[in-house]
Amino acid sequence: MAVKKPSIHDIAKAAGVGVGTVSRVLNERPNVAEATRAKVESVMEQLGYRPTFAARHIRTGRSQLFGFLTDQVTTTPFAHDLIKGAQARARQADRMLMVIDADGDDRVREQAVANLIERGVEGIVYAAMFHHEVHVPKALHEVPTVLVDCFTPNRDFASVVPDEVRGGREATERLLEEGHRRIAMVTNDVLSTGYPAAVGRLEGYKEALAEAGVPFDEALVREGSGNADSGYRWAHDLLDADDPPTAYFFGTDRMAMGAYFAFTEVGLSVPGDVSVVGFDDQHYIADALRPALTTMALPHAAMGRWAIDHLLTAPWGEDRPPPQRRLPCPIVERGSVGRAPASDAGEES
Amino acid sequence: MAVKKPSIHDIAKAAGVGVGTVSRVLNERPNVAEATRAKVESVMEQLGYRPTFAARHIRTGRSQLFGFLTDQVTTTPFAHDLIKGAQARARQADRMLMVIDADGDDRVREQAVANLIERGVEGIVYAAMFHHEVHVPKALHEVPTVLVDCFTPNRDFASVVPDEVRGGREATERLLEEGHRRIAMVTNDVLSTGYPAAVGRLEGYKEALAEAGVPFDEALVREGSGNADSGYRWAHDLLDADDPPTAYFFGTDRMAMGAYFAFTEVGLSVPGDVSVVGFDDQHYIADALRPALTTMALPHAAMGRWAIDHLLTAPWGEDRPPPQRRLPCPIVERGSVGRAPASDAGEES
DNA sequence: GATTCCAGTGGAACTGATTCCAAAAGCGTA
DNA sequence: TACGCTTTTGGAATCAGTTCCACTGGAATC
Incomplete structure (x- = not known):
C-alpha cells in the first residue's frame, strides 16, 4: 500500500540536516547555504514531499481561509x-x-458557521441571492464578517449591496436620452415587500424623470412579480392604453422577455417601435433575446471582490460603525433601446 | 483586545480535570462520569470554547474535506x-x-490541486461545465479523484457524465408517443466537435426513430450552435420546407427559445401546431417561455452527489479500471408537447 | 477479607509544522 | 594565531488537539 507521507523530519534525516533547515528551505528564508538548499530540495523531490497545511496552520495561527456562506435556496444563476x-x-x-x-435551513446555517470558525477562517462572507434584510447566526459575531446583497436590521455588519436607486435612475436616463417621454416601469416585485430592489429601482426611475422635468405618471407604473409571465401580462396591459408608452423599463430581464413575446404578438418591433431596458443582466436571457436586451448588470463579481477585500484590509475589532457599501449597476448596452418616434419626442427634437 | 482563544488545556485546568477527560467529553466518548461531563461542558460554555479543527486533523490525519475544482470559464448557470x-x-x-x-487557467489549476493536497483533502471532484474530454493536472493522481461531466482520453479516473444518447432517445420517444412522425432535430453543436452532447443526443434521436420504425430523414436534421439565434434561424429554415416538421427536438433550451420567436412570427402556436422538446433544463428559460418548455434535465445535482459518494465509498488504491458512470437525463414535462395533427399522425391514430 | 474487575481519570507521547536560541563554521583583520 | 563578525545550522519548545497507558477506588465475587 501507499507508504506514509514523508514529514519534515523524514526529509531532514534523509538530507542529513536539521528540521529547522528544512523549514527554512520550505519557506524560502535567507541564510541557507546554496548547496544545502539544493540538497534539501532534491530530497523533497525524490520523496514526493508535500507540506501538511494543518500543521503550519496550528503553529502560525493563520488558516489562509475564508468562509463563503449563501443563505437560501438559490434558484438564481447569480x-x-x-x-x-x-x-x-x-x-x-x-x-x-x-x-x-x-x-435556507437555519440549522445547517448555524452548523456551517460553527464549522467554519472551528476551521479557523479569517473571515466569513455571508451572501444573499437577492437584496433583502436578513437575520444571521449570532456566532458570526465571533469572526470578521461581510454581508453581500443583504443587510441586518441594525446594520451591525459590514455590507455591500447593489445601488438599486442609481441603477433605476440610469436605466431611465438612458431612455430619456433617446427622447422617450412616456416611459413605463414595471417593478420587479410588489412594493409592499419593501425589497430595495423593488422600491429602489422605482425610486431611481422617479428621480430620473424629475430631473428631466418629465412629470411622473402613476398610470405608467405596474407592480410586477419578476417572472416572465408577469412581464407578458403587464406589457399587454400597458399596450391597451389610449396612449401606450414608447419605452419600457422592467425590473427584471425575465419580465422583459415576457414582454418581448407580447410585443411580437401585437406586431411591434424592438427597438423600432418600442424601447426596452431590463435589470439583472441575466445574460442567458438578455443575450438570447432578439434584439439582445439592454439591461442593468448586478455587480455580483464586484461585490464578491469587495467583500473579500474588506475582510483582508479592514481593521477588525474597532467599534466604529461597519461600512454599508453600495456598488453601481453598470448598464450593459445591447440592442433594445432606440430613438423615440418623432411625434413623441420631447423638447430634444 | 480579544483574549486568546482557550485551548483544551485551559478548559482542563479551569474544570480541574485532565486534558484526556476534556477530549473524551468533546468526542462524546463513553467512560466519563456524568458529573464530570456536565462540569466540563459548563466550563466550555463559559469560556466560549471552540475546538481547533487543524489540531484534530493533524493528529488523526482526517481532514473531513473534499476539493471541488471546476475546469474552465463557467458562463453557464450549471x-x-x-x-x-x-x-x-x-x-x-x-x-x-x-x-x-x-x-481556464492551467497554472491556477495546477496550483489549486497542489493547495488542495497540502490541505489534506480526502478526494477531489474535477468538474467540467459541459461534457467533453479533458487533460487534468498530473498531481490529481496523488489523491482519489472523480471527474464530473468530463473524462480523460485513457479513462484513468472515475467519471460521471450525463447519458446523452439515452436523453436524446427519450426526448424523441416523447414526441413519437404523441403521434409525431416528422420530427426535426437541431444538434447543440456542430458534430465535428465530437462532443458527446452533440453526437450523443443525435444518436439517441436516431435510435428512437429506428425503434419506432420511422425512417431517418437527413432533411430534418440541422447542426446548430447551441444559442438562441441558431435555434431561431434553423426553425425558420425548417419551416420553409414543403412539408415542415410537426415536432422539434432542440439540443439546448436556448435554441428552443429562439425557435419560439420564429414560431410566433409565422403564427404557429406551441403545442397546438408544433411540439417542442429542449435539452438542459435551464429553468430560467424553460419556465419563462410560454408555454413552458418540456425539456431534458442534465443530472447536475445527481452527478455531484455521485462524485462525492464515490469518493466516500469506493475502495481506493486498487487497480481495477475506474468506473465510467452515465446518469440519465430525466424529462421535465412542462407544456410544449402536444398531440400531432391528425393528418400527420402515424399508425397510432 | 482478599481478589477481581472495570468505570473513571490524569498525563506523557505524538502529530507536522514554525520559531528561536545557542553553537558551529567561515571569513577578514590585526 | 587570535579575535570578532556574520552566516549557517541543529534541535528543543511550542501550537491544540488525540491516543494510550498506568493508576485510582469502589463494587462484585469468592
Missing part, C-alpha cells in the same frame, strides 16, 4: 459570479474559499 | 447545482467542500 469575484480576490492574497450553501 | 449536489452528500458524511474555479 451565485457563481459572486463566488468567482470573491475567489479571484482571495487568490491574489493567497487565500482559499470554503463555500457552503445553507439552502 | 455550476451551482453541481456544487449543491456534491455538498449535500458531503454534509451527510460530515465533510466540507473547498470550491475552486480554475477559470
